[in-house]
Amino acid sequence: MAMILFTGSGRSGTGLYSxxxxxxxxxQVSRLARIIRELPDFYSxxxxxxxxxxxxxxxxxxxxxxxDLRTFRxxxxxxxxxxxxxxxxxxxxxIVLGTRDGRDFVRSGITRGYHLPDGLPRPGxxxxxxxxxxxxxxxxxxxxxxxxGLEPTGDDPWRADWPTMRPVERMAWLWQYRYNTARAxxxxxxxxxxxxxxxxxxxxxxxxSALELERVESFVGMSADRQWLAKKYNHSDxxxxxxxxxxxxxxxxxxxxxxxxxxxxLGYATV
Numbered sequence: 001m002a003m004i005l006f007t008g009s010g011r012s013g014t015g016l017y018s019x020x021x022x023x024x025x026x027x028q029v030s031r032l033a034r035i036i037r038e039l040p041d042f043y044s045x046x047x048x049x050x051x052x053x054x055x056x057x058x059x060x061x062x063x064x065x066x067x068d069l070r071t072f073r074x075x076x077x078x079x080x081x082x083x084x085x086x087x088x089x090x091x092x093x094x095i096v097l098g099t100r101d102g103r104d105f106v107r108s109g110i111t112r113g114y115h116l117p118d119g120l121p122r123p124g125x126x127x128x129x130x131x132x133x134x135x136x137x138x139x140x141x142x143x144x145x146x147x148x149g150l151e152p153t154g155d156d157p158w159r160a161d162w163p164t165m166r167p168v169e170r171m172a173w174l175w176q177y178r179y180n181t182a183r184a185x186x187x188x189x190x191x192x193x194x195x196x197x198x199x200x201x202x203x204x205x206x207x208x209s210a211l212e213l214e215r216v217e218s219f220v221g222m223s224a225d226r227q228w229l230a231k232k233y234n235h236s237d238x239x240x241x242x243x244x245x246x247x248x249x250x251x252x253x254x255x256x257x258x259x260x261x262x263x264x265x266l267g268y269a270t271v
Contacts, residue, residue, distance in 0.1 A: 003073075004073045006021070010174070013098040014075040017075040021075075023073035026074075036050075048153045056185075060089060073222075083186055095189065096220065098197050102262065106244075166250065196266075
């Protein structure tokens with residue numbers, strides 16, 4: 001038996017996997033965030049605190065302290081940063097990296113406020129005023145590094161453009177950053193220990209969906225509860241941004257400029 005991790009670029013099915021395979025969903029994710037906040041340079045100017053492999057391994061070991069890795073099953077997006085550490089802890093690990101059409105991620109991410117300065121949905125007026133007062137009075141420090149890559153850090157080529165990016169461009173950056181970070185971490189993991197699954201292949205055409213789910217089942221060695229394929233789990237009922245068919249030319253060009261290459265690598269039609 002081996003550790004099994006479902007992760008992804010965000011809004012890419014991790015919640016669905018937790019239902020399909022009866023796994024944890026975001027196992028102690030608040031504790032994982034707290035471990036990262038305890039790093040010495042958390043409040044320093046922007047840089048990638050997770051760039052060092054030994055730091056990632058230390059974080060993962062603390063996160064899973066006391067866990068039986070042979071039976072641990074979890075579905076959580078932050079693992080995209082820690083996949084090499086997971087392999088170092090359990091060489092038999094099975095990793096499912098989920099993704100989806102970047103344009104749909106953009107729409108969902110904007111709705112959830114991922115493009116805002118602190119990565120939270122836009123608050124009401126009084127909540128915003130209270131937050132501003134806490135920051136101004138020094139009662140709360142705003143971390144520049146979020147822990148899970150909500151804005152460019154270090155030598156990221158898009159860092160200088162971030163302040164003037166449109167919401168679509170910010171979400172395009174976040175989508176391609178998370179996916180490409182995961183692929184970079186997987187460079188040291190044997191190819192038979194991980195797979196990429198597109199959400200559209202899992203939840204679209206019924207025949208294709210059945211075949212894709214069988215492929216995942218075979219890979220992880222578990223049977224899925226297929227009833228969840230017909231349900232929309234953790235789905236946004238209303239959106240704060242138009243569907244991709246109604247994007248402005250500026251949004252289309254901005255998305256293509258930042259995420260076009262990653263879209264092509266994943267086999268999605270370019271915009």
